[in-house]
Amino acid sequence: MPATIKDVARMAGCSIKTVSRVINGEPYVSEETRARVQAAIRAVGYAPNISARRLAQNKSFMICILLYPGLLQPSSAILSRVMDIGYEENYDILIQPYFPTHSRSKRKLVSLISEQHIDGFVTTPPCDAEDFVADLLGTYKVPLVQINPFHRSDTIPFVAGDDVLGARQVTEHLLSLGHRRIAFLMGPRNMRASFDRLAGYQNALLAAGLPIDPTLIRDSEFTFDGGYTATRLLMDLPSPPTAIFAGNDEAAYGVIFAAHEIGLRIPDQLSICGYDDFAMSKNIWPGLTTVHQPLEEMIESATRALIRILKGEALDSNQIILPSALVLRGSTAPPPR
Amino acid sequence: MPATIKDVARMAGCSIKTVSRVINGEPYVSEETRARVQAAIRAVGYAPNISARRLAQNKSFMICILLYPGLLQPSSAILSRVMDIGYEENYDILIQPYFPTHSRSKRKLVSLISEQHIDGFVTTPPCDAEDFVADLLGTYKVPLVQINPFHRSDTIPFVAGDDVLGARQVTEHLLSLGHRRIAFLMGPRNMRASFDRLAGYQNALLAAGLPIDPTLIRDSEFTFDGGYTATRLLMDLPSPPTAIFAGNDEAAYGVIFAAHEIGLRIPDQLSICGYDDFAMSKNIWPGLTTVHQPLEEMIESATRALIRILKGEALDSNQIILPSALVLRGSTAPPPR
DNA sequence: TTTGTGATTGACAACGTTGTCAGTTTGGAA
DNA sequence: TTCCAAACTGACAACGTTGTCAATCACAAA
Known part of the structure; x- marks a missing residue:
């Protein structure tokens, strides 16, 4: 039975x-009273009961981040960073795994809104792929900030990177090394990144006056297995690519594995690029050339934006685009002569 | 303004x-009334307000998992599994990053207990290394289940693997391949696993009648950098090891990287073993020989045990030991002649 | 002196549940 | 028929906060 506000009031000789x-740091308390109350709070070891506060204010002081467990590999550092923000701002951050098309996920989401009264949400791809989430939050009028959303909305704030640009830079890097047959591994159709990165790849080829060879574009679903299978097929072609741009890092790991299995030396016989710069990409051998996506900053700024909205402050802009950067490591080199 | 219990009562023509x-599925409601109420609930789209319920019952229906962000790499699959259990059992699961020795972590923990009234906790290493957590939960009388705890307690339930056995099996595997100079990388001093794995390594050597060479035992802190640095030093020895047992997988990644950098072929010139079987270990080349630790099952059974305690049910045993298994992959082979 | 204004304070309702307890109904045994 | 226990039901308090509003106080201006 912890101390309540009544105990404090009694001890301080004032009203609750x-x-x-x-x-709550409200005005209209004399300095003397304030000091007496604070002393009483310390004396009885008082901490406010959050449930009571939530009930009285009809707010939950909770933010939920919808995360698709398969992708995004939320390094714990990211989670930790987000929790810190919550700590500063007095919000609790709830990490909620979410599978689109999964009915249990949907029910859980409904319960988070209707029972827990979560104050706001941050979504990550592909949780926003169907309109279910946005529609639901819309009908309940719960604020939402999206990360790398499928559809960029004028009304829903979002944080994103420039995947077209990043993919173009990767491709230009490979072109500048002398590669002419560059394969591209496409991600799932329910993520905007898949299309944007494909566009960047194609833009770079067209700008270089090269044709787009559909046999060099394969699906990987952004998975290890997808990257692996695509590579086995690609390298069996009559004229195989000299470089594979894997669409994302996880697929690239599959490409690397397949290349090793086939007996190809990386990067001498095959150059490989990823996208995302997962933590592991600098730890494998050779280091993976990729595009660093500032996931931590993205989640952080999405969370901060959401909190601003919840506090009723205006955002500078509904669209926050963060810069990505090409990271050159050991997995790319000029093609074999 | 969502529907409340009053709206339902009015529509069903009964009391709240x-x-x-x-x-709540309580008895003493006639079938007819029950049906009428349920119809009313559906009609108004009622969902109970969790904050009010928490306040009235002085329970939070929340479980918190303390996770050290550096290690453990909680694959999202694990989190997802745990959330599912919570869903089944009507508990919300809070994932809380926790750094021992980090004062903010401690304050957050106190707030979780005293403000949020979290019903119970699951700890993971090395969050339990200091006695702070157990003491705190003890004084507040909050139930606790530990995973791989530093001290195995008779009174605090825990889930663990048999690291001594696992490490012994790894070492015996290397011995059976013919290795005689096997290095061991020690983990941090605040984790039981570090000592247990060292013991398994030493037991196997002694059982084989081999001496324990202290120059072959190095610190890695279970990190990539630690594994990397230790390997650079080890391979500079006048008579370097032919195999390195890295203590955990993350350190093993550092060993692999260093070996590649030195120009050693794996496994022909150097055999490498890890421990834990992180998801990535089967995706790197060559696949890492390691011990599979059933992390998902461990977190699951710890969570289930905690929920049983919260429901007032008795546990079959306070000590749950789950089997680990040696996983042979491509990173080990007989030593060079 | 009176008046007004802003600072300070507290009584009480409200938030939406569950717990307590007393009242009413039902059905079967005496 | 009467009685009793069990089944059913509801009025109201309680949980620990915050919001509303009225009351009081202090002090300066008129």
């Missing part, structure tokens, strides 16, 4: 309302 | 208490 004012 | 009985 005055204690409440002190706790 | 009767609605409450129906919601």
Whole structure:
């Protein structure tokens, strides 16, 4: 039975309302009273009961991040960073795994909104692929900030990277090394990144005056297995590519594995690029040339934007685009002569 | 303004208490009334307000998992599994990053207990290394289940693997391949696994009648950098090891990287073993020989045990030991002649 | 002196549940 | 028929906060 506001009030010799004012930093409390109340709070070891506060204010002080477990590999560092923000701002951050098309996920989401009254959401791809989430949050009028959303909306704030540009830079890097047959591994159709990166790849080829060879474009679903299978097929072609741009890092790991299995030396016989710069990409051998996506910053700024909205502050812009950067490591080199 | 229990009661033509009985599946409601209430619930789209329920029952229906962000790499699959259990059992699962020795972590933990009234905790190494957590939970009388705890307690339930056995099996595997100079990379001093794995390594050597060479035992802190640095030093020895047992997978990644950098072929010139079987270990080349630790099952059974405790049910045993298994992949082979 | 204004304070309702307890109904045994 | 226990039901308090509003106080201006 922890101390309540009443215990504090009794000890400080004032009303519970005055204690409440002190706790919430409201004005109209004399310095003397404030000091007395604060002393009483310390004396009885008082901590406000969050459930009561939530009930009285009809707010939950909770933010939920919808995360698709398959992709995104949320390094714990990211989660930790987000929790810190929550700590500063007095919000609790709830990490919720979410599978689109999965009915249990949907029910859980409904319960988070209707029972827990979560104050706001951050979504990550491909959780936004169907309109279910946005529609649901729309009908319940729960604020939402999206990360790399499928559809960029004028009304829903989002944080994103420039995947067209990043993919173009990767491709130009490979072109500048002398590669002419560059394969591209396409991601799932429910993520915007898949299309944007494909566009960047194609833009670079066209700008270089090269044809787009459909046999060099394969599906990987952004998975290890997808990258592996695509590579086995690609390298069996009569004239195989000299470089594979894997669409994302996880697929690239599959490409690397397949290349090793086939007995190809990386990067001498096959250059490989990824996209995303997962933590592991600098730890494998050879280091993976990729595009660093500032996932931590993205989640952080999405969360901060959401909190601003919840506090009723205006955002500078509904669209936050963060820069990505090509990271050159050991997995790319000029093609074999 | 969502529907409340009053709206349901009005529509069903009964008291709010009767609605409450129906919601909670309590007895003493006639079938006819029950049906009418349920119809009303559906009609108004009622969902109970969790904050009010928490306040009235002085319970949070929340479980918190303390996770050290550096290690453990909680694959999202694990988190997802745990959330599912929570869903089944009507508990919300809070994932809380926790750094021992980090004062903010401690304050957050205190707030989780005293403000949020979290019903129970699951700890993972090395969050339990100091006694702070156990003491705190003890004084607040909050139930706790530990995973791979530093001290195995008779009173605090825990789930663990048999690291001594696992490490012994790894070492015996290397011995059976013919290795005689096997290095061991020690983990941090605040994790039981570090000592248990060292013991398994030493037991196997002693059982084979081999001496324990202290120059072959190095610190890695279970990190990539630690594994990398230790390997550079080890391979500079006048008579370097022919195999390195890296203590955990993350350190093993560092060993592999260093070996490649030195120009050693794996496994022909150097055999490498890890421990833990992180998801990536089967995706790198060559696949890493390691010990599979059933992390998902461990977190699952710890969570289930905690929920049983919270429900007042007795545990079959306070000590749950789950089997680990040696996984042979491509990173080990007989030593060079 | 009176008046007004802003600072300070507290009584009480409200938030949406569940717990307590007393009242009513039902059905079967005496 | 009467009585009793069990089944059913609801009024109301309680949980620990915050919001509303009225009351009081202090002090300066009129």
